[in-house]
Amino acid sequence: MIEFKDVTKEYDNGTLALDEVNLKIENGEFVFLVGSSGAGKTTVTKILMREENVTSGQVYLYGEDITKISQKEIPYLRRKMGVVFQDFRLLEDRTVYENVEFAMRIVGASRREIRRRVPVVLNMVGLNYKAKMLPKELSGGEQQRVALARALVNNPSILIADEPTGNLNPKTAMEIMEILDNINQMGTTIIMATHAKEIVDVMKKRVVEIRDGKVVRDEVGGEYNVQPV
Amino acid sequence: MFNLSKVRYSVSQAKKNLIRNGLMSIASLFTITCCLLILGLFTVISINVNSYTEQMKDQCEVQLYMTNGITDERITQIGEEIVAVSNVKAFELYTREELYNYAMNDVFKGREELIGEYTEEDNPFSDSYKITLADISLTEQTVSELSKIADVDHIENKQDMTNIVLTVSNVVKKVSIVIMIILLLVSMVIISNTVRLTVFNRRKEINIMKYIGATDAFIRIPFVIEGVMIGIIGALLSFGMISWGYIALSKMYLNSGFDVVELVSYTQLAPFIGILFVLFGCLIGVIGSAISMNKYLKV
Numbered sequence: 311m312i313e314f315k316d317v318t319k320e321y322d323n324g325t326l327a328l329d330e331v332n333l334k335i336e337n338g339e340f341v342f343l344v345g346s347s348g349a350g351k352t353t354v355t356k357i358l359m360r361e362e363n364v365t366s367g368q369v370y371l372y373g374e375d376i377t378k379i380s381q382k383e384i385p386y387l388r389r390k391m392g393v394v395f396q397d398f399r400l401l402e403d404r405t406v407y408e409n410v411e412f413a414m415r416i417v418g419a420s421r422r423e424i425r426r427r428v429p430v431v432l433n434m435v436g437l438n439y440k441a442k443m444l445p446k447e448l449s450g451g452e453q454q455r456v457a458l459a460r461a462l463v464n465n466p467s468i469l470i471a472d473e474p475t476g477n478l479n480p481k482t483a484m485e486i487m488e489i490l491d492n493i494n495q496m497g498t499t500i501i502m503a504t505h506a507k508e509i510v511d512v513m514k515k516r517v518v519e520i521r522d523g524k525v526v527r528d529e530v531g532g533e534y535n536v537q538p539v
Numbered sequence: 540m541f542n543l544s545k546v547r548y549s550v551s552q553a554k555k556n557l558i559r560n561g562l563m564s565i566a567s568l569f570t571i572t573c574c575l576l577i578l579g580l581f582t583v584i585s586i587n588v589n590s591y592t593e594q595m596k597d598q599c600e601v602q603l604y605m606t607n608g609i610t611d612e613r614i615t616q617i618g619e620e621i622v623a624v625s626n627v628k629a630f631e632l633y634t635r636e637e638l639y640n641y642a643m644n645d646v647f648k649g650r651e652e653l654i655g656e657y658t659e660e661d662n663p664f665s666d667s668y669k670i671t672l673a674d675i676s677l678t679e680q681t682v683s684e685l686s687k688i689a690d691v692d693h694i695e696n697k698q699d700m701t702n703i704v705l706t707v708s709n710v711v712k713k714v715s716i717v718i719m720i721i722l723l724l725v726s727m728v729i730i731s732n733t734v735r736l737t738v739f740n741r742r743k744e745i746n747i748m749k750y751i752g753a754t755d756a757f758i759r760i761p762f763v764i765e766g767v768m769i770g771i772i773g774a775l776l777s778f779g780m781i782s783w784g785y786i787a788l789s790k791m792y793l794n795s796g797f798d799v800v801e802l803v804s805y806t807q808l809a810p811f812i813g814i815l816f817v818l819f820g821c822l823i824g825v826i827g828s829a830i831s832m833n834k835y836l837k838v
């Protein structure tokens with residue numbers, strides 16, 4: 311369970327990115343964070359990963375206030391989460407397999423675990439047969455699926471996706487959404503920041519709208535419905 | 540916490556980084572090797588000068604000449620007075636008769652005409668004591684005390700020579716230390732630059748590692764290993780060259796016929812220099828990479 315309690319985030323330059331945000335997300339939920347560009351969606355994800363510190367307020371993850379954990383504990387916090395970005399962030403000089411394997415090595419998995427687990431996740435995203443290819447030989451959708459496999463390979467309980475379909479055409483975007491939905495069905499909590507109207511409308515998930523750093527709407531089975539500022 | 544698979548990963552990452560950095564790695568390896576070579580040169584010289592000074596100290600003697608015509612009892616007495624002076628380690632009597640006989644029967648045998656018309660009664664030599672001092676640096680003081688003894692004609696000492704040797708060895712030591720420090724700093728800057736380049740080249744990878752939950756240590760250790768590898772390879776290379784050079788040069792020196800000063804043997808020197816080099820290599824590697832990580836690797 312994730313809970314933001316009166317979270318305010320002011321960046322060093324004085325920008326107020328989040329203003330007293332309160333938000334509760336249960337295990338296994340699928341939540342869209344919507345809002346126009348600059349609303350504060352990415353800041354929410356960064357605070358969850360402790361890439362940014364809150365200015366005030368608390369953020370509970372499974373009952374623990376993660377704004378209080380020490381620098382040393384941050385890597386272990388991040389291992390509970392998988393993350394994907396709009397720009398995929400793959401290592402260009404490594405194959406699909408190696409990109410996914412990389413994530414397991416970092417957490418100290420044994421060779422045997424790696425050999426067993428990597429094909430399983432590649433299969434989950436439908437890229438088994440392209441394991442030996444380099445990212446540049448893949449389409450955008452396929453690259454994002456590699457990023458997804460990398461995010462999932464260490465079995466995180468939460469998946470954070472920041473505009474994962476932003477660089478993809480609508481059809482490819484829907485393929486990614488199908489995978490996300492499958493992962494969600496298997497119990498992973500999914501938090502996805504997006505301003506892809508069609509996707510949000512079609513998926514009928516919980517929608518949390520942020521505007522100027524405030525939560526202005528929170529509805530289950532909602533639609534995109536963001537008013538341009 | 541740091542299991543085998545992580546260690547293997549760190550080492551292989553460091554090796555990859557070294558190779559990917561290619562030219563830069565070779566350039567820094569070359570410079571480190573040169574630095575350590577110069578360092579080794581100074582260490583070798585330092586050690587030899589030191590050993591020579593030690594030898595000199597052991598041979599630190601003054602010759603005390605007594606006035607002619609004093610009795611044998613007085614001569615023995617003077618011996619006792621010499622022992623009473625501090626800093627005297629040993630003394631040995633040379634009588635005029637002894638010296639005369641030595642000159643006549645050994646040195647100038649068959650060429651007596653060379654030393655003129657001397658007879659045993661008209662002996663040109665004086666009775667003297669050879670005095671060995673305990674501490675070379677107190678020579679002046681001891682000599683002045685010795686000269687206060689009655690019936691002492693004069694004292695000869697090698698003070699000037701000893702002073703020169705002491706001064707030279709001090710200068711060599713100081714210069715060596717200054718040069719060592721400079722070279723240490725230069726080497727660290729070079730390694731730190733190489734590692735900085737790696738950090739820059741790998742910044743995307745480092746960023747991804749952070750998102751995935753790599754610990755600080757896990758991210759940093761390959762860079763430390765990279766620095767240490769450069770340091771140790773440089774140390775081994777320069778150690779090899781110094782060894783080869785020292786063995787070759789000391790052979791030449793021994794065969795030259797001018798081998799007045801005894802050199803420290805290579806077998807005595809090697810362990811010291813070897814350990815020193817590897818330690819230096821590790822140290823500059825660790826510190827060099829630490830510097831650039833603290834500056835460029837905000838984890």
Ligand SMILES: Nc1ncnc2c1ncn2[C@@H]1O[C@H](COP(=O)(O)OP(=O)(O)O)[C@@H](O)[C@H]1O
Nearest residue numbers: 321323325327346347348349350351352353354
């Ligand atoms: N590192 C930063 N420093 C200063 N201001 C920032 C920083 N990151 C984001 N902002 C500002 O905070 C606000 C919210 O940004 P962000 O969370 O990225 O919005 P979104 O993801 O919804 O587009 C914006 O006004 C943005 O300019």
Ligand SMILES: [Mg+2]
Nearest residue numbers: 351352353472
């Ligand atoms: Mg954003």
